[in-house]
Amino acid sequence: MNPTVPHPAESALASGDTATAPTRGPRTFEPDPTLPGLSFFGVVRSELSKLLALRTTYWLSAITLGLSALISGGVAWGFSSFSDETSQLMLAEGAMTGLYFGLLLLGALAVISMTTEFTTGAIRSSLTVVPRRNLLYLAKTTAITLLVAVVTAAVIIACHLVAALFSGELEVLAPFSDSEVGYVYLTHWISVIITALMGFGLGALLRSSAGGIVVLTIFIFVVQIVVAILYGVTQGAEWAEMLMRAEYSYLVMEFTSVDAVRDMELWQSLLGVFAWAAVPFGLGWLTFSRRDV
Template identity: 35%
Template sequence: MTATATASVRADARLGFGGVLRSEWIKFTSLRSTYWTSGVILLVWIGFALLMAGFSEFSVQGVGEDELRQYLAVIPATIGVNVGVLVAGILGVLAFSGEYSTGMVRSSLTAVPSRLPVLAAKAVVVFVWSFLLGALSVTLSFLAAQPFFAADGLAGAPDGPVLLAFLGAAVYLGLIALFGLGIGALVRAGAGGIAIVVGLIMVLPIVGGILSGWIDWVTEVLAVLPSQVGMNLTGVEGNALFGDPAYGMGASLLILAAWSAASLLLGALALKGRDA
């Protein structure tokens, strides 16, 4: 005769947010796509910095030398951000849509029936990873580019405004990754989510730029798109070489955060209201 042992689970047992966060960190860092996309961001970012520093010529004529030094410190370090945020947005989409394609989402939602902590934990993991990746990319790009300018006596020093631009680039990357995460939770399909992210970040600004020559209000719309307000975070306010954006860094940060928050809100509503 064999005895069958049964294990009982307490009705009030709950997986705390710390446990959900650890679980999501393990899942995120176990995906090959995480390292492939991160590697692409890092290599392309540094590559753009080297190309810009190695094949561009600059002169102090007509501008102040301090302004030029700030420009030469920031631009090579942040020139790769346009490609970086595109890939980061895709990474955010895959962080959630990948669970639907593999069916792992059922296990996640069974362990966390309230569902929303799963999205919140993913948001923390995706933002932290993308922010740190952006900070690393900016730092290495700055270090790689400056020797080219040092030969002409134009090496830039990372003063306060320059460091703020570096921080802005890392935040830009993190917030776009969050936007992608919300889209991934909303549409669930990787291809559809990637299409939305690419369309909003890359295609829509191009189309809008063409239409702005005929339709005046299109320019105002372009000014609040994530790609535009995000780039405002990577400039130096008061430096004429960076132009005069429609919104300052503070307002741009709020607008970009609003895009990410709206995406996550829609994703949360879809996650809460639909079956897995």
């Protein structure tokens, strides 16, 4: 039987001859040029997957849909039962009454879409995968915008169908045959999206779900109540009227109203709505890109 022949390296180590012992250097890695790089649309798909994985997304979307449709049906039934003269425009505007709660609910969803990663600490993983913060912020913005746009469109369609069901005056194809009805639905859709961007910016700025939702509620509802009280107490003082015309809910109402009942030009109301959303969105972007996690 032949004796086991030792490996040359083992013989060298046993004899103390380290000069002939093989050495292992650090492993080197080289990027594969055939692999695709980090793309904007790839990051957007990733952010959409995160949003769809949140149960909060489905809860807030379902509540917005159910509440808006319920109010739409109630308003349409009230018009058909207690009003002698109704028009398609009146019914369409009434159908959108419940969507004002959607401003807050879907705006809160936008807040949570940003703050949830800061709460759980998952933002560190996101920034590791996507170290370019501006790219990540824009991808998150695009993802929440697409989601809110789809949900809001579904809510508007549901509200319209419910209103048409409870009232014979509103035709199912009215958004396509009546330009005023189509305008009301389109501007409400845009308003919800802009409000969601405001909420998203507040989430990035404050990094707190509770704080962002509270501030958003103040912008949408509380400021309106305070300004209305000031306007009444001062008996319509000029400065109080200026405040009333500058608050967010009033601008949204002006933007979604048709020409016959609008107090300001369309571009003025739209510019005001954008300004309200642009300030927190821009500050949130600045904070996200420069502040440590």
